[in-house]
Structure formats: C-alpha cells, structure tokens
Amino acid sequence: MSTKSNELNFDADRIIDALRIAMELDKRFGKERVEMRRSSHKGWHFRVKGRFSKRKIIKIREEIGDDRNRIKADKARVRIGARIGILFYYKNGKYAGKWEKLDLKKVWDWACEKLGV
Numbered sequence: 001m002s003t004k005s006n007e008l009n010f011d012a013d014r015i016i017d018a019l020r021i022a023m024e025l026d027k028r029f030g031k032e033r034v035e036m037r038r039s040s041h042k043g044w045h046f047r048v049k050g051r052f053s054k055r056k057i058i059k060i061r062e063e064i065g066d067d068r069n070r071i072k073a074d075k076a077r078v079r080i081g082a083r084i085g086i087l088f089y090y091k092n093g094k095y096a097g098k099w100e101k102l103d104l105k106k107v108w109d110w111a112c113e114k115l116g117v
Contacts, residue, residue, distance in 0.1 A: 006052050006057065006084075007047055007057075008050070008061070008085070009085045010025070010066045011039060011044075011045055011067055012044045012045075012046065012067075013043035015111045015114050015115065017067075018043050018107055018111065019107060020065060022034075022036065023104065024064045024065075025048060026102055026104060029048050031101060031103075032101070033048055033049045034046060034049070034101075034102035035102060036099070036102050036106075036107070037096055037097040040088055040091040040092070040094040041092070044107060045096060046102070047099070054074075054078050057084060057085060058084075
C-alpha cells in the first residue's frame with residue numbers, strides 16, 4: 001500500500017465496477033499512469049500516478065463510480081484532516097497482489113472467468 005496521503009485510487013469488488021473503472025481510467029489517464037492489482041478480497045485495486053488534492057480525488061472517484069461507502073467514509077476523513085483512499089494490502093488472512101501496469105485484457109479475462117463465459 002502506498003503511504004502517500006493524496007493518492008487517487010479505487011477499490012472494485014464487483015465485476016461490472018472493475019470493468020467500468022478500468023476502462024474509464026484508461027480513457028482519462030492512459031495505461032502509462034494507471035496501475036492495478038488484485039485486491040485481498042475478491043476484486044481489483046486501481047491507482048493513478050500523480051498527486052491530487054483530496055477534493056479532486058473525491059470528485060474523480062464520484063464521477064467514475066468508486067464504492068459509495070468508501071467515498072462517504074473518505075469525506076468524513078477529509079473533514080478531520082485524516083488520510084483518505086485506504087486500500088488494504090492484507091485483510092482477512094489474504095494478501096493483495098503486486099501493482100502492475102493497467103491491463104484491460106487481464107481485467108476482461110478475469111471478468112469472463114468469474115461469469116463463466
């Protein structure tokens with residue numbers, strides 16, 4: 001997990017969210033700026049290289065459609081000056097994967113496997 005407090009990142013546990021977020025990040029920022037990894041749960045984490053203000057991070061995450069509860073919690077953290085965008089590397093006895101360059105085919109193949117297609 002990155003220690004930067006102003007990292008733009010997303011947590012996508014649902015198949016549709018992972019596909020949508022991956023494609024939108026590719027469109028907005030390009031593959032060279034976006035990294036992904038398997039989450040410690042059941043989906044994907046995405047992050048965008050660069051520095052962003054906390055307000056900009058929340059705005060972009062709302063536009064793209066990050067998890068609503070995660071956004072709500074981060075809005076509360078912004079109000080008290082706390083760190084936002086927490087992604088767990090280790091959770092419930094499982095580790096997240098290694099960060100790698102955005103690969104839409106890999107996310108697509110994962111989605112197809114999960115859907116049995």
